[in-house]
Amino acid sequence: MIQEFQQHIKCKLPFLEKGKCLLTISGGIDSVVLAYLCKSSQLHFSLAHCNFNLRGEESDADEVFIKQLAEQLEVEVFTQSFQTELYAKDHQLSTQLAARELRYRWFYELAEEKAFDYILTAHHVNDSLETYLINTTRGTGLNGLTGIPEVNGKIVRPLLSFSREQIQQYAQEHEIEWREDSSNASDKYFRNKIRHHIIPQLTEENSNLLQSFQQTQQNLQDAANLLEDYTTILFSRLVEEINGKYFLNVHDLKQTPHTKAVLFQLLNSFGFTEWNDVYQLLEAQTGKQVFSKTHRLVRDREVLILDEFLKNSEEIIAIEKEQTTIEWEDKKISVENVKEMQEFSQNIAYLPAQKIKYPLILRKWKAGDRFQPFGMKGKKKLSDFLKDEKLSPLEKENTWVLISDKKIAWVVGHRTDERFKIEPNTTTILKLNLTYEK
Known part of the structure; x- marks a missing residue:
């Protein structure tokens, strides 16, 4: 696997060879193997570990293990302790969402403070398949079907083309130790149900499930890229930007085939969710508005005006x-x-x-x-x-x-x-x- 990993870095992620990387590590097999692979590939990286204090002594033992691993690999390590359950309660979030919000905020802050170029996570193709199935179950658009992106800003996922089986085999061949998270065995979380029950059944039907998924994912990504190019052309034709606001001509929108889908493509990056309300603006009177968390769309005579939403200023x-x-x-x-x-x-x-x-x-x-x-x-x-x-x-x-x-x-x-x-x-x-x- 090390040769495949190094070839993948060289061909697809060459910027990692010269960058300063922050490797996010839980202590589980995926992130520990990624640390060993990065070390063998002579990448310049440090470790970052979050103690979410959700499993008592087990969480503390994970932190100790990571510090010992950092000494063994001779790399710098950063650790942070969070009161996750309290944060989740205060912000009315699930424990999983609270942990995600806390860790990514800290990773970005640490990357900014210590001048890291990239943040590495250990997601692999099985994770991408699980995400695909979760999004399909809950309902999603084309972007939700393309899986986890390999590069997303500072976030890079070097293991995304590798399977859980390959990672496990590498760990066993090199006698690598890791920590088992007891919560991974529980079906309390939907992702675990998919991992433990649904994917094994699908694999029985198709022993090449992961390869088939990767091909499907590539086809969907090609379609998404094509749609993005088309949207760029439409945006330049249908939307005019003036002083930071966007003006969409209602008449031209109505004359465009698949108007509802076009509106979605033009506006989905602005956080709107009530798409029926957005579509109805095409027939609404002047002054009718639809809000997302960050933006507002207003009908004004023969145009829709999109601008950043700021609450009425008391300044x-x-x-x-x-x-x-x-x-x-x-x-x-x-x-x-x-x-x-x-x-x-x-x-x-x-x-x-x-x-x-x-x-x-x-x-x-x-x-x-x-x-x-x-x-x-x-x-x-x-x-x-x-x-x-x-x-x-x-x-x-x-x-x-x-x-x-x-x-x-x-x-x-x-x-x-x-x-x-x-x-x-x-x-x-x-x-x-x-x-x-x-």
Whole structure:
């Protein structure tokens, strides 16, 4: 197996030969064999072990074993202890999900702190088959059927083309010791049920099950790559990006064959799960919204607008008299004193310096806000003003106001207040210039 492993590294993962690797190790046969293979292949690596404190003395013994193994292999070792059950309870997670979240967060933090290029895990083809069956059982798309990726960012899985049987045979031939996790024998977890019962039955039907799965997996990956290329072409034709937001033309989407599938391909990387709701936006009225955990899709006239979802900001920015620039989000206001008004635009406001009371307050508009739009005699609800301006729902939400002495002086980027207009006796003018980061 060592020759096959080294050939695989050379042909498929050559970057590991020059990189600094963090090998995640539980003490089980898979990760221990990977450590020996990496050592024999002269890769530059350290070990990282998590003690989840789930099996009492057995967990502590695993940690001791890993430290002894590190001495034997003459490599650096990092260990971390977690109160997994408490974390799971506090975050309302299953024990398995809590352990996964804890370990991967620590691995990435350690890789960042110690400048590791790659994080190695010991997943093999049997693990990929189990994941395929789990995803099939629970329902999934094409990506869920392609198995575990060999390379995913910093995560690299050098054993993914090898089987559990090959790993066991290598360990026996080289008299390698490892730790048995007693929980692996339990059918408490769904993965173990698949491992202990379903896969053996499938193997009885097809003795070449793993080889057949690998071929199927490659076929599915080829199809996924083809679909990704097609999606890239569609994205460039159907989606326009402006200032970090994506605009999808509803008419063009409806004219595209397999519209529902196209929407899924265009948007599935943004975390949406309620696909029927997303699809119904094509027939919805302006203002209808669908949310994922990270993004929001809004129907606005003849387009769908996709942007990153941020909860309504409670941020309040105080501006002192001495400040010449104010920066927040993707915006910037430059402040200067001038003698007369020169250039004009919605992004420039001129205010009489003698009427300004500091600190000025900059915040998002809220329901109930009123101001007297420049050129008008009476006050108006800001919500009505924004409606009259025909702003999209996203533009409305991202509207800020500048306040002096509890009065709105400027609806930023739109209109100043009549009460703060420049008059003949104004001697000093405050010029505010709004710009956006590109």
